Amino acid sequence: MPIISRGFGGRRPSGDHELPPGQYETFDFPVLSAGPTPHVPLDEWEFTIGTETGTEYRWSWDDLMALPAETPTVDLHCVTKWSKFDTEWRGVSLDVLFEDVESAADFTLVHSYGGYSTNLPLEDLLDGKAWIAYGYGGGELPPEHGGPARLLVPHLYFWKSAKWVRGIRLGLEDEPGFWESAGYHDYGDPWREQRYQGD
Amino acid sequence: MAGAAVPGRLGGRLRWHTAELVERRAESATAATLVFDVDGWPGHLAGQHVDVRLTAEDGYSAQRSYSVASASGGERVELTVQRVADGEVSPYLAEEMAPGDLAELRGPVGGWFVWRTEQTEPVLLVAGGSGLVPLMSMVRTRRAAGSRVPFRLLYSVRGPADRLYAGELARADPGLDVTLLYTRTAPDGLPREPGRLTPEDLVQYGWPADFEPTCYVCGPTGFVEKAATYLVMLGHAPERVRTERFGPTGG
Ligand SMILES: Cc1cc2nc3c(=O)[nH]c(=O)nc-3n(C[C@H](O)[C@H](O)[C@H](O)COP(=O)(O)OP(=O)(O)OC[C@H]3O[C@@H](n4cnc5c(N)ncnc54)[C@H](O)[C@@H]3O)c2cc1C
Numbered sequence: 001m002p003i004i005s006r007g008f009g010g011r012r013p014s015g016d017h018e019l020p021p022g023q024y025e026t027f028d029f030p031v032l033s034a035g036p037t038p039h040v041p042l043d044e045w046e047f048t049i050g051t052e053t054g055t056e057y058r059w060s061w062d063d064l065m066a067l068p069a070e071t072p073t074v075d076l077h078c079v080t081k082w083s084k085f086d087t088e089w090r091g092v093s094l095d096v097l098f099e100d101v102e103s104a105a106d107f108t109l110v111h112s113y114g115g116y117s118t119n120l121p122l123e124d125l126l127d128g129k130a131w132i133a134y135g136y137g138g139g140e141l142p143p144e145h146g147g148p149a150r151l152l153v154p155h156l157y158f159w160k161s162a163k164w165v166r167g168i169r170l171g172l173e174d175e176p177g178f179w180e181s182a183g184y185h186d187y188g189d190p191w192r193e194q195r196y197q198g199d
Numbered sequence: 200m201a202g203a204a205v206p207g208r209l210g211g212r213l214r215w216h217t218a219e220l221v222e223r224r225a226e227s228a229t230a231a232t233l234v235f236d237v238d239g240w241p242g243h244l245a246g247q248h249v250d251v252r253l254t255a256e257d258g259y260s261a262q263r264s265y266s267v268a269s270a271s272g273g274e275r276v277e278l279t280v281q282r283v284a285d286g287e288v289s290p291y292l293a294e295e296m297a298p299g300d301l302a303e304l305r306g307p308v309g310g311w312f313v314w315r316t317e318q319t320e321p322v323l324l325v326a327g328g329s330g331l332v333p334l335m336s337m338v339r340t341r342r343a344a345g346s347r348v349p350f351r352l353l354y355s356v357r358g359p360a361d362r363l364y365a366g367e368l369a370r371a372d373p374g375l376d377v378t379l380l381y382t383r384t385a386p387d388g389l390p391r392e393p394g395r396l397t398p399e400d401l402v403q404y405g406w407p408a409d410f411e412p413t414c415y416v417c418g419p420t421g422f423v424e425k426a427a428t429y430l431v432m433l434g435h436a437p438e439r440v441r442t443e444r445f446g447p448t449g450g
Contacts, residue, residue, distance in 0.1 A: 002260065003217050005253040006300045010261050011287045052310075099210040104310030123250070123308060126209070172311045 017075070017085050020190035026082040031144045038114035038164050045148060047132065048167035051103045059097070064132065064149070067092045072131060074154035077190035089152055090135025094125045097132065105170035109177060110151055113164040118177035119186070120153065120160055122170065129155060132165060157188040157195070215252060216240065218276065218304040220296055226363045230281040230329065231293045232268060237276050237304055245271045245340035246313035246333045246415065249306035253288060263288045266333035267307065270343040276304065279363060281329035312415065312443045316344040320413055323405050324352040325426045327418025330445055331363050334417055342372055350375045353404050355396050355422065358384035378404040396422070398429040408434030417443040
């Protein structure tokens, strides 16, 4: 039961499936990567969360599979202008992975197998907004789309949803990732068209 | 219930707490302070903010961030909300919400834009408009702790009617120097012409860079951008200039 704020009206969105400014709808699933697709054997795969004090939390592939999964259906918005509606995923909510992590940090730097990285405010990974996804469209997540596992943060441009995710480092200061160092926007909200620095 | 259990487990920080409005005070013609009683509030540090979620009768909801105005350590959460014309959330908070009404609140958030009572270096606070709110929490926390750390506050505001916490900041607080920088209309008899913050203001009313103060700058994005650039230009080390931006939603 949501808590109702008496007398609050709010502003409603006009319909389902509104496109963010400058975006068009696509029905296929384009692939964009900064480099070659890395391949990680599942028995060597691991995911870590490191805090600002140096504590590390680790999950093996089996650990990840043992955690409760969710099946979010979300819209994707890529900075290259395509949007894809109602994509179906399977993965573990980051709320589950962060549950017992002790930290006062505000910022995260996500890093991937293959060397890719991207930064996000911690708040944007919490409260049901982000997943470590390993299933797509009812099957496994294909390697070119980030398999075995990728970050999924649908409310930001899709470059924030790091493919081949390997870990998240918490920090007291914001530190740009791969595209952010290359002139892309630090935050990347598609609804405000934050594509590049200065947008 | 008491305490400043920060840093805390993120599992607790990310939970939405039910908050009941228990008191409201007008702060200016367009801003109000709201005092919430928050079920299970873990306490906060001066400078941290909370996310507020409002839900309408039909389930539609909206969220915004608000800095905590009260001193750290308290059990209640005080927010000061400046009404933004055409805003979705702030007009409701600043004008309509009444004691007994409920909202949801999550936090505290923020581990960088904070002042801790253990800090001993001089402090420069630079506020633009409602950016004063988290800095006021630092002023109040300093006072409540009996700290003798020297603070200087530069507060840029349109005119006398827009001032937040006018009465409280006019009272003597040993070791705290307050300078008002009016941008549009100033009361008679002030030496400074109304106008936006300049590097000279920071030289005249701030701290010299070689005193190595920690600087906290908060306000609208443009104001913060300028003030922080001036401070670095004046020789303050970038890592000692901490900023918080009250831009539009989501920023
Ligand atoms: C960390 C953080 C702490 C904050 N603390 C406070 C606080 O202590 N007190 C406070 O009053 N606000 C604070 N804010 C700003 C607050 O979160 C909202 O953005 C603000 O109340 C406007 O929300 P709204 O729903 O009324 O307006 P919206 O519906 O979001 O916006 C309506 C219009 O107003 C513009 N707008 C939005 N925000 C502002 C703004 N701040 N100033 C000028 N124009 C704006 C928008 O561009 C838009 O055109 C804080 C923001 C952040 C990120």
